[in-house]
Amino acid sequence: MHIQTLTLALFASATSTLAAPNATKPYSTWMASSFTQKGQSLNIHYVQAIIHEGIQKAATTQKDATLLSYASKAVSSLVKADGTITGWDPLYYTLDDVRFGNNILHFWNAGGRKEKKYEIAAKALRDQLNRWPRTPKGGFWHRAPVYKNQMWLDGIYMADTFYATYTSYFEPNNVTAWNDISLQFELIEEHCRNHTSNLLQHGYSEDKSTVWADPVTGASPLVWNRAVGWYFVALVEVLEVFPKSHPGYAKLKGYLTTLADGLKKSQDASGGWWLIMNEPYPGMKGNYIESSATAMFAYGYLKGIRLGLVDAAYKSTALKAWDLMIDEFVQYEKNGTLSWTGTVEVGSLKGDASYEYYIGVPLALNDGKGAAPFMYTATEIELAGL
Template sequence: MKSQWLSLLTICGAAATALADKRPYSVLMTEATMARKVAKVRWYTEQVFYRGVQYVYNATGDAKYAAYIRGQLDPILTENGTFTNWDGVASYEGLDNLRVGETMLFLWEHTGQQRYLNTADFLRREIDRQNRTDEGGLWHMDKTPDQQWLDGLWMVGAFYAHWTALFEPGNGTAWDDIAHEFDLIEEHCRDPGTGLLFHGYDESRRAVWADPVTGASPMLWDRADGWYFNALLDVLDWFPRSHPGFGRLRGYFVTLAEALRRAWDGEGGGWWLVMGPDYVGRKGNYIESSGTALFVTGFLKGMRKGYIPKHEYQEFAFGAYDAMTRKFVNETCGTINWEGTVKVGHLNGNGTFEAGLTGSLQAYIKEPIAQNWLLGVGPFIYASSEIEAMRG
């Protein structure tokens, strides 16, 4: 037994030395997560992490990171770029199923291989096949009829804009459509009291949680606002500045940045899972890590792109990053872990599933918290990559 403990201490000591080598957090978290064996699937959870790997590849130029992404996705693609396990589920899973499109564009741009472009083209056609509200908003999925969620614009917005910029830059109809998706969210989900956005809305007002006037859900869920905050930035990367939608989207981002700065809990070190002022500090509510990391990423990238002024936001954003790191990064026994990420948060389409909880505070706080959940790990890598570039 004594020899086993000595062996463990020796292993942990050697690994701790590796952590002390001053590699940046973006690299440390990426390497640790790669070592934990991420599933080789197309689901959005994994794509959130692969985006972080792309950040590290872009920063380091190390080809092993791009090769890792290829190694994760090649096994589920045929030689001509179709998914081996697609089976027509895209319409059922809806927009979540399309986040992989951005990864495919990265692989095509990195390798020039036609099969990745074939996959991206297929996913672009899937956007046109999705159901829409009467106003033209993309349903989040078939089982949530007439509903738009903030999450969906993260899942599809950047890919839609990126693909259009590459292959149909003059397609005004597509640019109008992309901007319209955000316009609808702003119309139905912006909370006039806080400036934050409710998780989603139901155009039909049939969902048990839908506000009878706006159709909006009642809770301000942090990760949904985080997805939206970053979706705006990612779409603006590709959106033509000459289009009137560019100014609107930038304005939506600036307004949300101002609201999020007000909502930060400096003592808690981040943002609450459910951010409404009536719910902050309520039993079961807590400072959550994935939304916090997404918000910090948005502030840092927003400054880098010039959408919000550094003299107003840099001190705040740097402080929020450092507080987040102290709270959620756990370095133990030779590895680095990310704590405090809620696994999921959702709105139900027709109120038949857990109808008593749907859309309520309890619906969000009852979900489990996971260590090293990719939906938190990925955003922490984004934020780390941004701040490492800014701090030099």
């Protein structure tokens, strides 16, 4: 099987691994506690933000005070007493750095909304969005100035989940903000959605100035699975807090319904999803089933079902992916910890966005971009009693 071959090739030297056991403890806290032993960095980069979010979700679900304290202290250590965020530059515009705002908001809310430093820090991130460079139609640039007039699916997850959660907490009646959040999704849908497959290209260039831009839509040529994964999760997370009375709610729910259909149709028989998802690439030489998007899609389905946002019939799709993850992508170490395999290091639109580029990027062991979504998925499995 191609996944098995890939995993063995990548990690043949990892002789400390065991076969998958019959798990007697929750996978969420098992993976989370394993990651606390892997020497986590403390910074506001989105990878650390989602790792600590995964640990927090696991701890909350399983009522693990030790893990919850670990995540809380990690986030708190990055926000000074005066609300200054360590390592954050208010004049540097990269959507990746906004994701840390979700960690801040979680602990502010969970702590009874009393921690003033978190409120100040979150407002600083929110105020930066007011100054953000935008495309002529109003979309946030993915990063300034290097990705001028470009929107990526990744950026929707990084910024608009925070934007929506902040608005729901502090400005629930701010129609202008809700309109703006809806607009970000509408622009992505207008330029990146393929209405045959119901999938979306990685991003688009509004002025069509980049080498990869489609001359009509401005879209990049390929459907990269992790970008779609970020977007799928973003739709679920934003709809969770979006006002149902706002016209944007129905639009976003329609986008989610359509994407859920496209993902089910594109799922491989193994239960996972190909790195490059659009035809004719699935099964093509060099392509492979990749773990981070597989985790994101499973999580999006399960949380979407729990919130009543997607049809419960998709549970079988998610469980098929879950079975693959615990059999193929979770690595069982002799010391009792878990590792995570099969996650591609990066995917960017800074080059030619070619098939050769995407399949040429190495895979990484214990990459938080895959392990964190696995923790998210595990919490949903456990909440559902599956």
